Amino acid sequence: xxxxxxxxxxxxxxxxxxxxxxxxxxxxxxxxxxxxxxxxxxxxxxxxxxxxxxxxxxxxxxxxxxxxxxxxxxxxxxxxxxxxxxxxxxxxxxxxxxxxxxxxxxxxxxxxxxxxxxxxxxxxxxxxxxxxxxxxxxxxxxxxxxxxxxxxxxxxxxxxxxxxxxxxxxxxxxxxxxxxxxxxxxxxxxxxxxxxxxxxxxxxxxxxxxxxxxxxxxxxxxxxxxxxxxxxxxxxxxxxx
Amino acid sequence: xxxxxxxxxxxxxxxxxxxxxxxxxxxxxxxxxxxxxxxxxxxxxxxxxxxxxxxxxxxxxxxxxxxxxxxxxxxxxxxxxxxxxxxxxxxxxxxxxxxxxxxxxxxxxxxxxxxxxxxxxxxxxxxxxxxxxxxxxxxxxxxxxxxxxxxxxxxxxxxxxxxxxxxxxxxxxxxxxxxxxxxxxxxxxxxxxxxxxxxxxxxxxxxxxxxxxxxxxxxxxxxxxxxxxxxxxxxxxxxxx
Numbered sequence: 001x002x003x004x005x006x007x008x009x010x011x012x013x014x015x016x017x018x019x020x021x022x023x024x025x026x027x028x029x030x031x032x033x034x035x036x037x038x039x040x041x042x043x044x045x046x047x048x049x050x051x052x053x054x055x056x057x058x059x060x061x062x063x064x065x066x067x068x069x070x071x072x073x074x075x076x077x078x079x080x081x082x083x084x085x086x087x088x089x090x091x092x093x094x095x096x097x098x099x100x101x102x103x104x105x106x107x108x109x110x111x112x113x114x115x116x117x118x119x120x121x122x123x124x125x126x127x128x129x130x131x132x133x134x135x136x137x138x139x140x141x142x143x144x145x146x147x148x149x150x151x152x153x154x155x156x157x158x159x160x161x162x163x164x165x166x167x168x169x170x171x172x173x174x175x176x177x178x179x180x181x182x183x184x185x186x187x188x189x190x191x192x193x194x195x196x197x198x199x200x201x202x203x204x205x206x207x208x209x210x211x212x213x214x215x216x217x218x219x220x221x222x223x224x225x226x227x228x229x230x231x232x233x234x235x236x237x238x239x240x241x
Numbered sequence: 242x243x244x245x246x247x248x249x250x251x252x253x254x255x256x257x258x259x260x261x262x263x264x265x266x267x268x269x270x271x272x273x274x275x276x277x278x279x280x281x282x283x284x285x286x287x288x289x290x291x292x293x294x295x296x297x298x299x300x301x302x303x304x305x306x307x308x309x310x311x312x313x314x315x316x317x318x319x320x321x322x323x324x325x326x327x328x329x330x331x332x333x334x335x336x337x338x339x340x341x342x343x344x345x346x347x348x349x350x351x352x353x354x355x356x357x358x359x360x361x362x363x364x365x366x367x368x369x370x371x372x373x374x375x376x377x378x379x380x381x382x383x384x385x386x387x388x389x390x391x392x393x394x395x396x397x398x399x400x401x402x403x404x405x406x407x408x409x410x411x412x413x414x415x416x417x418x419x420x421x422x423x424x425x426x427x428x429x430x431x432x433x434x435x436x437x438x439x440x441x442x443x444x445x446x447x448x449x450x451x452x453x454x455x456x457x458x459x460x461x462x463x464x465x466x467x468x469x470x471x472x473x474x475x476x477x478x479x480x481x482x
Contacts, residue, residue: 152418177393188425
């Protein structure tokens with residue numbers, strides 16, 4: 001059966017009926033979903049995405065860690081920021097992380113109307129594509145973007161996931177116009193994703209802030225197999241794909 | 242001086258401050274701007290884009306022709322529809338055309354806040370790029386899209402115009418993330434634009450409605466040198482580029 005794959009350019013553009021009965025893959029490559037994938041890969045038990053700093057602090061229980069950013073920087077009083085490289089340490093093993101970020105968290109909230117919500121990044125693109133295929137529904141990929149505008153790195157990751165979906169399904173997928181464009185964009189830039197991430201607006205901004213290592217890290221493809229899946233407002237690690 | 246070139250994915254996404262002090266190129270390849278370019282190339286004196294059928298009828302003076310579409314079809318009582326191939330006949334020479342279309346006209350109205358507004362299509366892409374360069378301002382390319390969503394053919398045309406701008410400026414342009422993506426999309430598909438236009442959503446829809454010839458016609462690159470320029474709510478033909 002042909003799988004329909006739509007890509008949505010930014011959170012702002014997503015409409016409620018885009019999600020009904022579908023599997024939604026939310027992408028915020030720089031850096032929220034790359035960080036979630038990293039944290040779950042390195043052994044945290046779950047991630048609770050929340051919209052405000054107040055909610056995060058209010059929800060924190062015994063042993064929970066607080067993570068996230070405002071204006072790209074760690075929030076005062078939080079244990080961790082939004083840099084994936086902060087999450088590769090043993091301290092997070094077995095911990096629940098309450099996380100709030102500017103764009104990624106909003107995208108996950110908006111996608112909640114979908115039958116399934118999973119978090120995608122370059123790091124786990126192939127596993128994401130397999131997970132979405134196994135869920136046997138049409139797919140809507142939401143690029144989180146930045147302040148309601150398209151971000152190239154999210155579009156590139158959408159194109160990469162489409163490439164993986166094409167391989168898995170033997171090409172039996174139908175793309176909306178924006179998905180076609182993102183697949184072309186990925187194919188044009190796939191031989192130097194690192195350079196692409198360094199030259200896009202968020203990449204430049206993060207380099208100026210001293211996070212070049214994060215940008216390079218987030219441009220790596222298919223390093224992890226974990227797929228964060230949303231269950232009752234909590235991201236849990238799935239690995240059976 | 243480096244020229245900044247932003248591309249906006251659809252009318253809905255455009256914000257007023259995207260236009261201030263800039264030259265705006267409005268693109269609705271299938272079919273409003275392709276039709277405007279054709280009509281001016283074939284000798285109509287000017288085109289007045291209006292938003293409603295009522296406005297069009299109200300504005301019609303002695304000798305004026307009414308053109309446009311609703312749901313892709315000619316409007317009852319109008320002289321011409323929105324097919325560019327209706328505008329290649331001597332009847333339109335010297336005539337003013339009052340035109341209303343669903344997406345293209347809205348995009349032109351929204352772009353009015355720009356210092357200059359010109360209409361672009363595959364047919365006049367190189368001349369558009371030259372005109373915009375001569376106007377010596379930063380550039381914002383507005384893809385009209387379809388009902389507030391991105392349309393591939395408009396993005397491809399934006400990418401083509403960026404390619405022309407790169408040649409004219411010797412590469413001295415700076416692109417926003419969406420412009421980068423559209424340039425990549427164009428480069429990936431440039432060897433078969435006809436096929437790309439036939440496979441995108443609007444191309445398929447027009448083929449189903451019997452307008453395949455329009456789709457093929459609108460995929461032709463740099464056939465005309467005329468550039469429609471907006472002056473006091475009227476599109477006039479400029480050729481000095």
